[in-house]
Amino acid sequence: AQSVTQLDSQVPVFEEAPVELRCNYSSSVSVYLFWYVQYPNQGLQLLLKYLSGSTLVESINGFEAEFNKSQTSFHLRKPSVHISDTAEYFCAVSGGATNKLIFGTGTLLAVQP
Amino acid sequence: GAGVSQSPSNKVTEKGKDVELRCDPISGHTALYWYRQRLGQGLEFLIYFQGNSAPDKSGLPSDRFSAERTGESVSTLTIQRTQQEDSAVYLCASSLALVGNTGELFFGEGSRLTVL
Numbered sequence: 001a002q003s004v005t006q007l008d009s010q011v012p013v014f015e016e017a018p019v020e021l022r023c024n025y026s027s028s029v030s031v032y033l034f035w036y037v038q039y040p041n042q043g044l045q046l047l048l049k050y051l052s053g054s055t056l057v058e059s060i061n062g063f064e065a066e067f068n069k070s071q072t073s074f075h076l077r078k079p080s081v082h083i084s085d086t087a088e089y090f091c092a093v094s095g096g097a098t099n100k101l102i103f104g105t106g107t108l109l110a111v112q113p
Numbered sequence: 114g115a116g117v118s119q120s121p122s123n124k125v126t127e128k129g130k131d132v133e134l135r136c137d138p139i140s141g142h143t144a145l146y147w148y149r150q151r152l153g154q155g156l157e158f159l160i161y162f163q164g165n166s167a168p169d170k171s172g173l174p175s176d177r178f179s180a181e182r183t184g185e186s187v188s189t190l191t192i193q194r195t196q197q198e199d200s201a202v203y204l205c206a207s208s209l210a211l212v213g214n215t216g217e218l219f220f221g222e223g224s225r226l227t228v229l
Binding site for chain 1 (some may be wrong): 155169
């Protein structure tokens, strides 16, 4: 069975500073990895995904994540955050014979001016 | 509408009552998922439906919880004899295909359930 760990429940950061949101997963099979974002008072939406191929994936708003199989990680990074990036970020994993998408507990990114 | 629609958006009920939550997926989406999000916690998988295959019910927390889906359309999540710990936002999501093929679930706004 797959599982996801997001160790940081909240990450405060100043605007224009870099940020890394950590995600580690556990799986005995090949995995697909995702980051979803939930902006205040909005539903969840896909931010980026790793299915296969290049281990570095990017979103349209400057976030990137790198699949690291040896460290079973899929950390999310952005070199310079904006106030508008304030949201809850969820890492998720799926794979093997199951189509279930298992989510982590989420990390609240709080960008301060 | 073009998105996943859930109703009711808010439901307040008394302990011991039954509740029914509804989800209208995006037309043509073969996969449908239910998740529960308790206050301050992550998304807890409940159940998913994929086409005509038997649903994966492995996440349902107790036999008080059940869900049905009519073909590839509407789904209802039923909670019998509600308890206070059932209070949460219940999220529905749909997907065009298997997660590994598209990787994208489209979520509804959720149904917030409060059990007094």
